Amino acid sequence: MEKIKIDIQELDLFFDKKQVLKNVSLHIPAGKITAIIGPSGCGKSTLLRSLNRMHDLNPQARLSGKIMLDELNILHGNTNVVHLRRRIGMVFQKPNPFPKSIAENVSYGLKINGLHDKKKLAEAVENSLRAAALWDEVKDDLDKSALDLSGGQQQRLCIARAVAVEPEVILMDEPCSALDPISTAKVEELMLELKKKYTLVIVTHNMQQAQRVSDFTAFMYLGELIEVGETRQIFQKPQHDLTKNYVEGHFG
Amino acid sequence: MNQRLFWDKFFEKVFKGTAWVAVLTLVGIFLMLLINSARAFETISFAEFFSGTAWNPAAYGEATYGIGAMLFSTLLVTIGAMLIAVPLGIGAAAFLSEVASPRTRNILKPAIEMLAAVPSVVIGFLGIVLVAPALAKIFDLPHGLNALNGSILLAIMALPTLISVTEDAIHAVPQHYKEASYALGANRWETLLRVTLPSCTSGILVAIMLGLGRALGETMTVLMATGNATAMPNGFFDSVRTITATVAIEMGEVPFGTPHYFSLFACALVLFLITLLVNIAAERVAAGYRRKGQ
Amino acid sequence: MKRKIIQILGMALMIAATLVVVAILGVVLFDLTAKGAPVLSWEFLTQSPKKGMTEGGIFPAIFGTTAVTLLSTMLATPLGIGCAIFLHEYAPDNAFTRLIRASIRNLAGVPSIVYGLFGVAIFVQFLGMGASLLAAGCTLGLLTLPSIITTTEEALRNVPRLTREGALALGATKWETIRTVVLPSALPGILTGVILALSRGAGETAPILFTGVAFYSRYLPGSVFDEFMALPYHLYILSTQHHAIEEVRPLAYATALTLILLVFMLNLTAFWARARWQRSLGAGK
Numbered sequence: 001m002e003k004i005k006i007d008i009q010e011l012d013l014f015f016d017k018k019q020v021l022k023n024v025s026l027h028i029p030a031g032k033i034t035a036i037i038g039p040s041g042c043g044k045s046t047l048l049r050s051l052n053r054m055h056d057l058n059p060q061a062r063l064s065g066k067i068m069l070d071e072l073n074i075l076h077g078n079t080n081v082v083h084l085r086r087r088i089g090m091v092f093q094k095p096n097p098f099p100k101s102i103a104e105n106v107s108y109g110l111k112i113n114g115l116h117d118k119k120k121l122a123e124a125v126e127n128s129l130r131a132a133a134l135w136d137e138v139k140d141d142l143d144k145s146a147l148d149l150s151g152g153q154q155q156r157l158c159i160a161r162a163v164a165v166e167p168e169v170i171l172m173d174e175p176c177s178a179l180d181p182i183s184t185a186k187v188e189e190l191m192l193e194l195k196k197k198y199t200l201v202i203v204t205h206n207m208q209q210a211q212r213v214s215d216f217t218a219f220m221y222l223g224e225l226i227e228v229g230e231t232r233q234i235f236q237k238p239q240h241d242l243t244k245n246y247v248e249g250h251f252g
Numbered sequence: 253m254n255q256r257l258f259w260d261k262f263f264e265k266v267f268k269g270t271a272w273v274a275v276l277t278l279v280g281i282f283l284m285l286l287i288n289s290a291r292a293f294e295t296i297s298f299a300e301f302f303s304g305t306a307w308n309p310a311a312y313g314e315a316t317y318g319i320g321a322m323l324f325s326t327l328l329v330t331i332g333a334m335l336i337a338v339p340l341g342i343g344a345a346a347f348l349s350e351v352a353s354p355r356t357r358n359i360l361k362p363a364i365e366m367l368a369a370v371p372s373v374v375i376g377f378l379g380i381v382l383v384a385p386a387l388a389k390i391f392d393l394p395h396g397l398n399a400l401n402g403s404i405l406l407a408i409m410a411l412p413t414l415i416s417v418t419e420d421a422i423h424a425v426p427q428h429y430k431e432a433s434y435a436l437g438a439n440r441w442e443t444l445l446r447v448t449l450p451s452c453t454s455g456i457l458v459a460i461m462l463g464l465g466r467a468l469g470e471t472m473t474v475l476m477a478t479g480n481a482t483a484m485p486n487g488f489f490d491s492v493r494t495i496t497a498t499v500a501i502e503m504g505e506v507p508f509g510t511p512h513y514f515s516l517f518a519c520a521l522v523l524f525l526i527t528l529l530v531n532i533a534a535e536r537v538a539a540g541y542r543r544k545g546q
Numbered sequence: 547m548k549r550k551i552i553q554i555l556g557m558a559l560m561i562a563a564t565l566v567v568v569a570i571l572g573v574v575l576f577d578l579t580a581k582g583a584p585v586l587s588w589e590f591l592t593q594s595p596k597k598g599m600t601e602g603g604i605f606p607a608i609f610g611t612t613a614v615t616l617l618s619t620m621l622a623t624p625l626g627i628g629c630a631i632f633l634h635e636y637a638p639d640n641a642f643t644r645l646i647r648a649s650i651r652n653l654a655g656v657p658s659i660v661y662g663l664f665g666v667a668i669f670v671q672f673l674g675m676g677a678s679l680l681a682a683g684c685t686l687g688l689l690t691l692p693s694i695i696t697t698t699e700e701a702l703r704n705v706p707r708l709t710r711e712g713a714l715a716l717g718a719t720k721w722e723t724i725r726t727v728v729l730p731s732a733l734p735g736i737l738t739g740v741i742l743a744l745s746r747g748a749g750e751t752a753p754i755l756f757t758g759v760a761f762y763s764r765y766l767p768g769s770v771f772d773e774f775m776a777l778p779y780h781l782y783i784l785s786t787q788h789h790a791i792e793e794v795r796p797l798a799y800a801t802a803l804t805l806i807l808l809v810f811m812l813n814l815t816a817f818w819a820r821a822r823w824q825r826s827l828g829a830g831k
């Protein structure tokens with residue numbers, strides 16, 4: 001039995017009156033990559049964004065159910081969101097570096113948390129960029145604007161930025177959807193490297209990607225979790241007809 | 253950590269506070285106009301104020317407070333300005349968006365923004381030293397400080413707004429409308445006249461109303477260049493005094509708290525309401541065509 | 547054939563309209579420069595008016611305009627930016643917020659003389675500031691407030707949502723996100739708006755007419771409670787109220803030229819800031 005890092009229990013989510021997530025229960029195992037797949041609009045990104053409470057920004061969003069991060073009740077009103085988001089990092093669909101230098105981007109999370117020791121910051125920048133396999137490409141340009149990097153480099157910078165605060169979990173919301181195949185391959189390689197230290201949850205519409213990198217796969221359809229299991233089982237012996245049709249490419 | 257959350261809450265309160273201060277002062281302007289105008293009508297009757305044409309608050313004995321002549325003068329000068337500015341503005345906007353090369357446009361557009369930046373007092377000065385002598389010479393008048401002069405100057409001030417908003421409206425016309433017209437054998441002029449301009453009439457209407465709003469409220473140019481005669485004008489060659497000019501001339505000299513003092517606030521309120529109506533109408537039209545555009 | 551002639555005529559009309567507009571600007575610039583530049587000198591810019599304003603320079607007016615504009619900016623900028631941040635980053639998008647936004651937009655179209663009256667009633671009389679630099683600065687500040695709020699909101703709107711989420715996802719609080727990511731990205735846009743408001747304020751006459759501007763004063767204002775001279779008002783006086791109007795016409799020209807140069811300089815700075823801003827945002831999108 002795997003150790004469970006995040007435990008989602010009977011999660012419902014409404015945007016205004018529209019129900020977007022219906023009674024979703026899912027275990028995210030520690031130190032593994034869990035992929036969430038499904039056709040557009042099935043709620044996979046919405047589910048991911050519930051885990052670090054990004055829906056707090058939307059006054060129309062209402063959640064009920066329970067999400068546990070180890071012993072922490074994520075959805076509870078008293079939970080410190082700022083602290084939670086340090087423990088659960090996130091990488092977005094499109095690279096979103098800040099309009100600052102490369103080094104400032106990576107050290108951002110540490111600085112707002114009160115770390116100002118220059119030597120420690122420089123160490124953290126190097127370690128994080130190495131972890132994101134970007135160090136060799138940018139080590140001479142740390143003071144250049146992050147906006148001058150290529151799309152693939154920007155996305156790896158965003159991964160480095162997330163890694164720098166040493167989270168326990170990293171959420172990735174279709175992290176390769178804006179990237180070319182070579183950059184995608186680099187990011188995928190990186191994911192496999194990262195799972196040695198972190199728990200990863202990725203949302204993807206690319207089924208090859210899910211098969212290449214993930215240990216577990218969850219299939220969602222119209223706001224419901226249809227099936228979850230080991231990736232190989234989901235793609236080769238799906239239990240559910242909907243899953244079978246989807247992974248065989250009949251819709252989506 | 254607690255300190256960070258404290259600052260977070262603190263600045264939310266600060267921004268909320270500034271928003272309230274800003275909103276309250278802006279609401280205060282309206283209330284102040286309303287209250288001071290109400291005081292004017294303690295001594296002046298509505299009927300006299302709105303239907304009277306003689307404005308002579310400083311008269312010895314019987315003061316009269318009729319805004320009729322001023323209101324008419326304001327409308328005369330503004331409508332004259334629009335008659336000049338609208339064809340010029342639409343023509344220039346059509347040229348800029350449909351004919352001019354990108355290079356020409358890149359030179360002309362900043363030039364028009366520059367024109368928008370010229371202070372009204374400078375335009376008024378040029379009305380005195382350039383437009384007035386020219387008008388006097390062309391039309392054989394004793395002097396050129398009249399409604400026509402004001403109209404010309406206000407047209408100049410309204411043009412930049414008119415051009416840029418019209419240009420935006422023309423830009424918003426979908427390319428395939430024009431292509432369909434070309435495909436039917438229409439030439440550039442026919443396409444512009446029959447297809448492009450008719451499909452952005454509400455945008456042009458917004459441009460005209462915004463220009464109108466600006467012209468209605470202009471003070472310094474009309475104060476300097478229209479001759480400031482309080483009598484009811486008979487035409488564009490008469491000297492006129494607009495509502496704005498009246499307030500500007502008399503506010504400096506009027507004793508505080510007199511009916512005359514409050515009557516100037518009533519004048520400003522009338523002006524405020526007219527410009528507000530024009531601006532709201534413009535917003536309505538703009539909201540209407542934005543919805544249609546989607 | 548006939549259609550072709552009509553097309554040519556139509557194009558000619560459009561070009562003529564454009565030429566008229568350009569010619570207006572040309573005439574304005576040419577006339578002011580031709581007649582104002584010969585009078586413009588270091589002495590003119592640095593001396594006080596002399597002999598009933600028939601000689602000497604305009605230094606007190608330049609000083610006064612600079613002072614009142616800076617004062618109004620100092621008052622309106624924090625208020626305007628704070629208000630815009632609240633409206634865009636905190637306020638829920640409901641009917642009330644939309645009403646506030648609509649009234650702010652409409653207040654930008656309120657005639658400047660109405661602001662002048664408000665200044666008289668509130669600052670000069672009710673708050674007892676008297677006709678002073680402070681009262682005029684407050685009045686001008688209010689006049690520019692709506693446009694500062696509107697342009698700041700526009701600049702905030704141009705910061706991508708994803709950039710904000712990036713900071714929040716790293717555990718930044720809302721204020722930290724605004725301070726470290728949103729404001730730096732929006733700054734050039736905000737700056738453009740503030741400078742444009744500044745340039746408009748510098749050229750305004752009607753709002754300061756009864757709130758603090760002086761016909762003539764021998765001394766520079768010693769504090770914010772003194773009256774002051776201002777360039778636009780000085781031009782108004784020289785061109786309409788002076789006892790020897792024809793005699794001081796060259797001085798009026800030079801004053802007009804100084805004023806317009808000041809305003810254009812501010813505008814060029816704003817264009818420059820905007821161009822830089824568009825480039826920096828362009829890469830981020």
